[in-house]
Amino acid sequence: MLKIEQLQISYETFGLEIEEIEFPQGVNVVLGPNGGGKSSFMEGIIGYGHETLSKRSIQFRGEPLERVEGIISYLPQENPRFRVLVREYLTMTSGSVPKRVFDETVMNFDLEGLLGHSIESLSGGEFKRAQCAQVALEDKPVIMLDEMEQGLDMNYQHEMMDWICREGEGKVIVASMHDASLALTYADTITLVKDGRAEGPMPSASVTAEMLSACYGLPLTVKRQEGVALVYRNLL
Ligand SMILES: Nc1ncnc2c1ncn2[C@@H]1O[C@H](COP(=O)(O)OP(=O)(O)OP(=O)(O)O)[C@@H](O)[C@H]1O
Ligand SMILES: [Mg+2]
Secondary structure, X not given: OEEEEEEEEEOOOOEEEEEEEEEOXXXXXXXXXXXXXXXXXXXXXXXXXXXXXXXXXXXXOOEEOOOOOOOEEEEOOOOOOOOOEHHHHHOOOOOOOOHHHHHHHHHHOOXXXXXXXXXXXXXXXXXXXXXXXXXXXXXXXXXXXXOOOOOOOHHHHHHHHHHHHHHOOOOEEEEEOOOHHHHHHHOOEEEEEEOOEEEEXXXXXXXXXXXXXXXXXXXXXXXXXXXXXXXXXXOO
C-alpha cells in the first residue's frame, strides 16, 4: 500500500539507504536503536530535508507520492508548542469537522476537561493525546507517528495502541517505538532500522529474540503468552 522504492539520505556522518519496502494496511511498527535512522526514515518518506535527500521514490496505492499533503498525517518526534487552546488546536490541521466526530474524538482521547486549556500548559502525555486527536481528525489514509508511546503512562500507552489498531483496520500506520514489548504485542508488522538500513516489514509473530538482540546489541528474550509479548534483557 505504501511502497518505498528508493530512499537515500546522506548526512555528513550518517547515511540511510532503503530499497523496496512496502507497508501494508494495518499497524507497522519501526524499532531500532538510538541513532539507527528511524526519524530520518520517516522524514525521508515525508520528503523533509531536501538538501540531504538524494533519492526518493514512494508510491501510495500504486501512484507516485510526490506531495504527501492529503495522504499522510505525520507526528514528528519533537513538536513545538503554541499558545493556542486545545479546542482550536484539534481542528487546526483538519478544518471544521462535524460536531459529532469532534465530540467523539475528544471523548476517545480523554480531552473533555482540557478543551479550554492552552496547549503550552499541558503535561507531556496530555499534549501527546491532543496531538494524536489532531491526527485522528485529519482522517488521512496514512498515519506516521515517530516515538508514539513517548510521554504516555501505561494506561494511555495501551489506549493509544488500541486507537492505532482501530485506525489500522482501514489505513496504513507506520509508528516508530522504543517499547519492544508493546510493539510486538500490538503491531501487525515490525521493521528493524539500524545503521541506516531496514529489515522488514515482517509479521510481528516472526520476530525472534536473536533478531532483536542483534538489532540492539543486547542479549534479549522474547516471551509470547495469551496474545501478549514480553521482551526483556537476559540477566544471566
Ligand atoms: N539533520 C541532520 N544532520 C546531520 N545528521 C543528522 C541529522 N538528523 C539526524 N542525523 C544523524 O543521523 C543519525 C540517525 O538519526 P535519527 O534521528 O534518524 O535516529 P533515530 O533512529 O530516530 O534515533 P532515536 O531513537 O534517538 O530518535 C544519527 O546519528 C543523527 O545524529
Ligand atoms: Mg528518532
